[in-house]
Amino acid sequence: MTDLRAADTAALVALLAQAPPGAHIMLDAPRYDLAQDILLDHAITLWGEDGLLPILHFIDPRHGLTMRGDGSQLQSLALTGSGHRATSLLTVAADDCVLDGVRIVGVQGSGLRADGCQRFTITDLIVKDAGQQAATFTRCDQLRLTVKARNIAHRAAAPAIHLIDCDGFSIDADIDDVNGSAITVERSEAGESACTGGIRLRASKVRRALSLLGRRDAPIEAIAVDVDAGTWTECAMLLSNVRSVRVDLTLRSTDILPSLIFNGGFGVRDSHIDIHQPADAAALPSSLVRGLDQNSGNIVNVQELATAGSEPAAWAVAPALQARLDAIGRPGFAVYEMADRCNLCGWEGLFRRTHASERETLACHDCRATLRYREQAKTLVDRLGGGRFDTLAALAASDLLPKLDIFEAGFSGPLRRWLGRARRYEQSFYEPGVPSGTRRGALTCQDLMATSFADDSFDVVITSDMFEHIRKPMLAFAEVHRILRPGGLHIWTVPIGMPPPPVTRARVDTSGPEDIMLLPPVYHGSGADSLSLVYTDFGRDINQILSAMGLPTTAIPYRGGAGHVVGVTLISTKAL
Known part of the structure; x- marks a missing residue:
């Protein structure tokens, strides 16, 4: 056995490149900021002292830690990341691996993913504040797992352990x-x-x-x-x-x-x-x-x-470790609870802030709609119901929706449970190279810059945080104008900074066939759990721009727990 010590990030990367099988690498530093993948491709042990618990902080969401070597181990260390919506922070694809005293804290995606691992032993694992699953195990036989998990799947509904x-x-x-x-145990089709x-x-x-989910056969x-x-x-x-x-x-x-x-x-x-x-x-x-x-x-x-x-x-991450995690330069926020009523399902109670962006948190305990969706639903109910209803559920139970044709772009989000009662309700997916109108099950492919719908097809078009990712958004607004009936509504959201910038600006030059970055690239997590490039930052002049296109637009602000404006819902109306 070879004992090695990594005093800083550079030393750790260098040691991993040359460490022989069976090597033990002790992490001496309190934190390692990593902008590259860490790969254990043979039997290597990374470990820290129990009293220190060094932090491996992956500062780039494209990278994480992967264990591919049979017999590799992690002991007494913590993992955290910045971003990582579409990836797991820790991936394991080897046999006879061991995690002992590992903490995974603060990740927007999932904490751990293991595939095809035999005799995987995990003791004293803590996962806290994960946007999706704490841990997913696929085809892992003879798994031994002792785990504590809290505040899991706050970005999208998911089991903590799958x-x-x-x-x-x-x-x-x-x-x-x-x-x-x-915990969900599932037997898949294959x-x-x-x-x-x-x-x-x-x-x-x-x-x-x-949840125990077998198959009929x-x-x-x-x-x-x-x-x-x-x-x-x-x-x-x-x-x-x-x-x-x-x-x-x-x-x-x-x-x-x-x-x-x-x-x-x-x-x-x-x-x-x-x-x-x-x-x-x-x-x-x-x-x-x-x-x-x-x-x-x-x-x-x-x-x-x-x-x-x-x-x-009750249990908690050790205060000293939590303090060091909190000191990492990521958007900080104060956790609070506020009494409210959900504009979708009507649930009443305390809504808790669990995310730096207030519009993306304060989720309903029942339907899980975040503040952004709850305010979008409120606008929808107010405009369509004329003050007769106070929730989307009440609107859906009336005779109004069966008289309307609605297109909600995309295929995820909490509004769909009730909007599906419309006379015509269209959902969509988008895949480059697939013609608009191509059907896959209940969905059709729709390029919002050139849909397959006929003129004057819909009473309402709904988009949620999509237009910032459209390559040429003004073409898409023109398309919304074309498919809306006169007097029809486009109820939409984009993440506008508060206070909003004065003018709308392009982040990418799309005048040619290739994207040319005008500003440093920014990516958001997509509904398909990948990363989407932001093409446009919207500003206060959007009403003037869209009014000239026949879509006069109103911004309806909404507030967070401290009373300050945290976002807006936008309503564009096709002129009669």
Whole structure:
């Protein structure tokens, strides 16, 4: 074994290039700022002292740490990144790897992705503040995982821990505050694994604590789970296409029923389920479990909790490490909560700031719409409903939407759940080189600079943070004018700085076939989870520009928790 020491970033990069198999590289510095990939392509151990926990900070979202060498290890260190919406900070594609005492904190995408790893052992892993999954494991057999995770999937709904076609796993997890399931075990269409294993889970503030998702022709079998569910918004557990599972489910509340859902073409068969509920609940199995009567061969026992019990013990990233992470030069923000009502679904409660951009946070606890979408929905409801409705859900339940034709560009976002009730509701995708009008399932390809729609096709066009990424946005505005009916509305958003700049400016010269950068390139995360170039910065003169095109435009500002304006919703109306 060779022991090496990396005193700074340059030394670490140099040592990795020459370290022999079996080398141990000690990280002496408190932080390493990295603008390149770190690759462990053979059995190398990176480690820090327990009291120090050195930070590997990836300052470029295109790069991260990859373990490709069998037997490689990470011990007592922290990972963080700037950006990383479309990538995982840590990728593992090797056998017999070990993570021990690793912290992954502050990443806009996912924390860890492992594919095809055998005998992967992870102990004392903490993942905190991840925009998507904390960890995803695909075709990883004999996985051993001990993990704590918090504030996960705040950018897009996702499970904290996602196991796909894994077999022989053992999971021990404490998970809270997830926009999705705490753990999802899934058998994919192509998967041949039986997905057997054991799970011990304590979960709170989640959509679901545990989801087991088998296939009708290949159910998940022989899993034993012990779940302690604190609070959830959908159900404590979802069992879909499973057989011979053993469930021990402790419910801290029965405020939301059913607590357990059976579904799927195969359903739930030959399974044993013990449910422990508070003594004052007295809910019957028929109310606790949806689908119980439609599934056969199952034993469901409902019992009182032996004691009142308590919520799982609180945990946190070590204060000294958190202070060093907070000191990294990234957009900082103060976490706060504000009482509000969702303009989409009507949920009332505390909306929490979890992101530097206030318009991209303060998400609804139910439908997960962020402030930007909630304000866009408010504008839509006000303009279409004329003051008769206070939520998009109420508007959708009326007789108004079935009289309207709506085009919402893209295929993701929380508005679609209700706008789909319109008489005609079109969604789209965009792929260079694919002609507008090309259909894939329920979607059509549409280049917003030249759609396939006929003149005067729609009453409403909706775009959300798209026009800054269109190569020639004025062509797209002209196209919106063409496909809107007279008096029709384009309700749209773009990320305008506050206060807005005085004039709209191009960041890229698109006069020729090739893009020529006029300003340093800026990229945003896209709905397809990739990075999209920003072509235009919009300013206060946009009303003047669009009015000259027959689309007079109004900007409606909205405010964050401190009372200051954090964004605008724009409404362009096609002149009669």
